[in-house]
Amino acid sequence: MGYINKNDSEYWNDYWSQGHKTSFGGTFINGYEGIIKNIWEDYFDSLRDNSQVLDLCTGNASLLRLAQNSQHRIRGISFTGVDYAQIDTTDGFGGQAGINLIFGINIEKLPFENKIFNYVISNFGIEYSDLSQSVAEASRVLLSGGELQFVCHCHDSILIKSNRHELEMLIQMFCPSDVLDNLTELIDALTDREVNNPQKSAEQIMKFQEACKIAERVRLELNESITYMADTFKKPFQESDFIGFLRYLLNSQCEDKQQALSLFKADLHSHKARLTAMINSALTKEQLATLKNLLKKNQLSKLSVNDVVNEDGKIACRISAVKE
Template identity: 25%
Template sequence: MQHWSMYWQTSGVLNSFAEGDANQGYTGAIKKYWDEMFDSIPQGATIVDAGCGNGALALLAYDFGRANQKDFVIEGLDAAEINPVKQFEKQPAVAKKLKAIKFHSATPIAAAPYTAESVDAVISQFAFEYAEQGPALTKVGEILKPGGMLITMSHHASSKLVKDSKVGVEVLTAILEGSPLFQQADLIIDLAMQAIPQLGDEGWAKYSHNRILSQSTKWIMDSLLQRFDKPEQQTYVKDAIARVARVLQAMNGSNLEQARKQLTYDYHVLADHKKRLDEQLQSAYAKKDITALKKAATKAGLKLEAEPFDLDGEVFGWTITAEKA
């Protein structure tokens, strides 16, 4: 869970898997879907965003409630360590809204801190599927009021998002585990620590061993770009290469320790991203998973329905609703 905690503690990150993309929460058809769902929830309802991250979906509920005099009471919980208000302290307008939402950090769905039949709706965007399904559904069935709803948009095993994640895992695995890119960069920094105190920065630039290692590193980068030349692969490759290149280009005799720390940090950022992509692949629902989910929901006293959700002519996820009798 540490890889998710680190992600949500990045300033300005609102929704998941925002690397390289606009990070302004959910818009367009996704927002339209949720607005329709919020419209069906009664005025004054208590709504819990399960797996809330830094509050992208909770904010949608907040905005809809304010705009439509719904007076929702909104809370969010996440198994990771979160502090949404702190992450948006440089964006006062967003932080002000987040302060109106009660967030529960390090709180899995199955440990939701609510009394029986005290919640009107549990909502979730790309999060509920990560939980252990049996205990999570049992807890939801326990805390929902009669007639209360579980409403989620969850990852679909055949979606473009999931297909892209498979690409990401393949490329990042090759870079981090199958290539010496980061090890080579670390070797250059190690050599610089020994040579620059004697040669100075100008002497280091001309140093034959530095030139050989730098050429070798460039060859590794070029090889990765040639190997993963498809557009969907290039996003991951170029990001990794750019991280290494920035460290080496900025490196000089006065910041060698900082350069090594930055290289280590960038490696772990990519490794954590790979972990999150792996978990997404493992959590995405196929049709057989929906069948199992319906059975588990029935045991929890919920009647569950699921439909594919299309976006731009392609399957994007599952919309899942489950009502408590």
């Protein structure tokens, strides 16, 4: 990612540390696929030998891994990937010849000298930054005649529309007295019932009976909440596997139910923050027009802005330019 606030940065640190190859979680589980993969493979095929390439917001370096697969066609090319998140790549990819990964880097203030890269690229990354600064930095480090290519989120893409619907679901889940509150209250009641069973005293009998009443009431409320979520957010709710987690949580083999629920809620909260950042970063038509002006202002010409479309619809916008 580019420069994001501290809390968001921590969410992305956790995300990349889980081994995700792209910023979409399960959407491109094996790295970028389909038309996105084709766009970049074609681009890497066009790179001049002995070039220096900078990948902004590299994440787990999926784009550079894709580029490496083209190395039998391109020789002597060095790739540098930077990201604001602190990512621990344990597979040794960053130590390979021609690959340099640098983390904790704000792309709005790159730690490189002027005019040293032949190419600056970004795949679903630079739009998270302040473009007035990151575009200026991209231009600064580009050699004259150097090229940039960005594939960015756009507000009307099917990816953003799908993620927006999922975000609406998560917001609903976190609403007071909704599904997560219901589930929390149910687990608390079940825990109280377990603590006070066997019933050895009058006080324990009373607490046990009260916990049973609360558990039954909340169970009915939870069922109503789940039915509403499943009807309103059909696809994202199914893909969230909330029901699968619920079965696990209520299984006797789950010993610390409160801890398991706490971890689940924390993961959902992080996912909600990442979706919010993604949707807020998606470029509108007005922002694309502003971006074109920024590119021109920073001595970048031969501008090209095109929609990236597959059989399902628009999934991104592709921006390219050449340094004067």
